[in-house]
Amino acid sequence: MAPGKYVANKITIKWATNRSQNTPLKIQAICRKSYIVTLLQSVAIIRARRQFMIKMNNIVKSFGGQPVLSDVTFETREKEIFGLLGPSGAGKTTIINILTNQLDADGGSHSIGATPFETGLMLDEDGLYPRLNCLENLNVFAGIYGIPRNKSMEALKRVHLEDASRKAVNTLSKGMRQRLALARAILHEPTVLFLDEPTSGLDPVTARGIHKLIQTLRENGATIFLTTHNMDEAVKLCDRIALLHRGKIVEQGAPAEICQRHNAVKTVPDLEAVFIKLTGVELE
Numbered sequence: 001m002a003p004g005k006y007v008a009n010k011i012t013i014k015w016a017t018n019r020s021q022n023t024p025l026k027i028q029a030i031c032r033k034s035y036i037v038t039l040l041q042s043v044a045i046i047r048a049r050r051q052f053m054i055k056m057n058n059i060v061k062s063f064g065g066q067p068v069l070s071d072v073t074f075e076t077r078e079k080e081i082f083g084l085l086g087p088s089g090a091g092k093t094t095i096i097n098i099l100t101n102q103l104d105a106d107g108g109s110h111s112i113g114a115t116p117f118e119t120g121l122m123l124d125e126d127g128l129y130p131r132l133n134c135l136e137n138l139n140v141f142a143g144i145y146g147i148p149r150n151k152s153m154e155a156l157k158r159v160h161l162e163d164a165s166r167k168a169v170n171t172l173s174k175g176m177r178q179r180l181a182l183a184r185a186i187l188h189e190p191t192v193l194f195l196d197e198p199t200s201g202l203d204p205v206t207a208r209g210i211h212k213l214i215q216t217l218r219e220n221g222a223t224i225f226l227t228t229h230n231m232d233e234a235v236k237l238c239d240r241i242a243l244l245h246r247g248k249i250v251e252q253g254a255p256a257e258i259c260q261r262h263n264a265v266k267t268v269p270d271l272e273a274v275f276i277k278l279t280g281v282e283l284e
């Protein structure tokens, strides 16, 4: 064997030629074995992480000494639509801000099984450039993501805004602006998508269109995390939900399961009744 070095698992082993001994070969074999074990362990970790795409463990957060989140713990599985359901001020946006590292928690841990570039985000503050038109807005982000500009028009088509592609953002209706923010969130085909009240204030037809798009994105492999205070939306769209009240998760699971647990006599899932039973307040 020629003199050389073998790099495995960040360990570099150098050896000199000694044809009478087969030690270097042994070392090489051991290193290969440890490398394979490490590789298999990494695959197992990635798999475990991927089964749970989004995790929060015992997150706490206060603003100015006022507790906003207390011990928030949940997991979102790969390729599911997970809904965080709660009234205004419950802490939904704060949870998204922490998960997407825009805000630090005071305690607990969280993780996402995707890189920032594999993550899409639509917040209630859309952050669009008001004087640029729709296409120009998306082109700015196509540049940031390093993806071809033709993706911008594709994304506009997905939210039915292609006819408004040359309209300046400051001339769009609220619903159109919201759809543009959604187009921007899905532009780079993220594997994890955060949608903060994606249909709030929209007419039923536009809301239905967005529901359909969310379902298609999930069918194409995305994991969707959405917030809402619309129970019908949660029942219709979400595989699993968490009910949030004053920064605490009071219940979580599949909507039908939750309703059965707390509301067995009803044949149609009624999350509003469950929420009132658990918290004493209405959702909307």
Ligand SMILES: Nc1ncnc2c1ncn2[C@@H]1O[C@H](COP(=O)(O)OP(=O)(O)OP(=O)(O)O)[C@@H](O)[C@H]1O
Binding pocket: 063, 064, 068, 086, 087, 088, 089, 090, 091, 092, 093, 094, 095, 229
């Ligand atoms: N930056 C901040 N500074 C101080 N308080 C904040 C801040 N952000 C959020 N809060 C407070 O934290 C609580 C939760 O706010 P959050 O925006 O997370 O609620 P939400 O469930 O998203 O409500 P909504 O449905 O109205 O969007 C509220 O009482 C809010 O006033």
Ligand SMILES: [Mg+2]
Binding pocket: 092, 093, 094, 124, 196
């Ligand atoms: Mg919010």
